[in-house]
Amino acid sequence: MSYQLYRNTTLGNTLQESLDELIQYGQITPGLAFKVLLQFDKSINNALNQRVKARVTFKAGKLNTYRFCDNVWTLMLNDVEFREVHEFVKVDKVKIVACDGKSGEF
Amino acid sequence: MALCQTSVLKVYHAVIEDVITNVRDAFLDEGVDEQVLQEMKQIWRNKLLASKAVELSPDSSDGSHPPPIVANNPKSNKAANAKAKKAAAATAVTSQPQIGGSSSASSLVALKSSAGMAAGSGMKNGLVPIKQEVNSQNPPPLHPTSGAALLQKQQQAASSGQGSIPIVATLDPNRIMPVNITLPSPAGSASSESRVLTIQVPASALQENQLTQILTAHLISSIMSLPTTLASSVLQQHVNAALSSANHQKNLAASKQLDGALDSSDEDESEESDDNIDNDDDDDLDKDDDEDVEHEDAAEEEPLNSEDDVTDEDSAEMFDTDNVIVCQYDKITRSRNKWKFYLKDGIMNMRGKDYVFQKSNGDAEW
Incomplete structure (x- = not known):
């Protein structure tokens, strides 16, 4: 099973915009675009699972809001510091949308 | 954050290649040219690079893909054009139902609404006193009871009113204006002379185009057979009653509608028409009035609507962030x-x- 939530990322959004353009020019059908998106779901789930090795830790000043619905967590964190070895990025607000990693395995 | 950032581009390119490879068969199945597939890949890559979300690593800035902005501009212009066209089409579509709606309705109703609007414009142009005349080229209809008789009169009233000076609009709404109504000769009568009735109405009724709603075909036909003086007084009474009931109805409707300015429920229309008139062909004429009522509601009910919006915005804001x-x-x-x-x-x-x-x-x- 491949999650569709990665469609809502830079890579997924740019793909959807590209498909929209091609549909508007009449070069592909919406049905074909749908197939491309399904393939994207597979590819991105696969790539994250296989190709990414980076590990990040983070510490949040505050968990502002949390929501658990249909096995999806939505978290709003304030004052979050992400750290990878010696480098870090600090943001005052971040939203995390997380699907269940166990049922997502394939 | 070096590793998790530099690996992004590699991962993304791997995904793009993987997608392209795996949808090739689907493209072939649909008979879509390989060139389109390559174009999709190029557009996608260009958009990705243009998003600036990906750090350009040295090996990715070779000549294989053109600078994103240059390559992207024609596309985005095209896209913008397409969007504009789409928007235009959407507007066209949204405006269509009005046209389609009236034309799909029975021809009588459609005619009536256009006549009503025409008459309205005539009145707004200031036809005082209003003279609804039967054109001599249009002989009195065989069945004066049909709505068409009134329609013709209204249309003519409208056309004759086009050139006049806007007087009504500047009048004191409470001032009583005489209105002449010319009736075609009664159906059974031997004389072909038309008769003129005069009624007194407040100028506000003329400004708000209420008269066209009150003077229905049904009403006109019912007084048609009466002697002129009696017809005048019946008409006057009816107009007075209808005007006061319309005002009452308006106030009632203004306090009644709580579900937003854009909601035009059937209830309101049917109640209005029931109350004002006993002719069921008048829904279209009522629309003008309904819109006025709704505009008033929009002003009065705004607090409720905006309050609703605020709650929506709150929850949206709570989960809204760039990160x-x-x-x-x-x-x-x-x-x-x-x-x-x-x-x-x-x-x-x-x-x-x-x-x-x-x-x-x-x-x-x-």
């Missing part, structure tokens, strides 16, 4: 107010830059 992580969770635990997060396979977008991680653990207090 987003999309990922999967292995485990999320809580002990008292201390939370621990065990995340994996994540794509982060922070401050406009993308990062990916295989694992990410973190904690927070609630």
Whole structure:
């Protein structure tokens, strides 16, 4: 099973915009675009699972809001510091949308 | 954050290649040219690079893909054009139902609404006193009871009113104006002379175009057979009653409609027409009045609507941020107010830059 939530990322959004353009020019059908998106779901789930090795830790000043619905967590964190070895990025607000990693395995 | 950022482009390109490779068969099945597939890849890459979310690593800036902005501009212009066209089409579509609506209705009703509007414009142009005359070229209809008789009169009233000076609009709404109404000769009568009735109405009724709604075909036909003086007084009474009931109805409707300015429920229309008139052909004529009522409602009910919006905005705002992580969770635990997060396979977008991680653990207090 491949999650569709990665469609809502830079890579997924740019793909959807590209498909929209091609549909508007009449070069592909919406049905074909749908197939491309399904393939994207597979590819991105696969790539994250296989190709990414980076590990990040983070510490949040505050968990502002949390929501658990249909096995999806939505978290709003304030004052979050992400750290990878010696480098870090600090943001005052971040939203995390997380699907269940166990049922997502394939 | 070096590793999780530099690996982004590699991962993304791997995904793009993987997608392209795996949808090739689907493209062939649909008979779509390979060139389109390549174009899709190029557009996607250009958009990705133009998003600035991906750090350009040295090896990716070779000549194989053109500078994103140059390559992207014609496309985005095209896209913008397409969007504009789409929007135009959408507007066309939204305006169509009105046309289609009236034309799909029975021809009588359609005619009537256009006549009503025409008459309205005539009145707004200031036809005082209003003279509804039967054109001599249009002989009195065989069946004066039909709505068409009134229609013709209204249309003629409108056309004759086009050139006049706007007087009504500047009048004191409470001033009583004489209105002449010319009736075609009664059906059974031997004389072909038309008769003129005069009624007194407040100028506000003329301004708000209420008269066209009150003077229905049904009403006119019912007084048609009466002697002129009696017809005048019946008409006057009816107009007075209808005007006061319309005002009452208006106030009632203004306080009644709580569901927003844009909602035009059938209830309102039917109630209005029931109350004003006993002719069921008048829905279209009523529309003008309904719109007025709704505009008033929009002003009066605004607090309620805007309050509703605020609650929506609140929850939207709460989950609205530019920094987003999309990922999967292995485990999320809580002990008292201390939370621990065990995340994996994540794509982060922070401050406009993308990062990916295989694992990410973190904690927070609630």
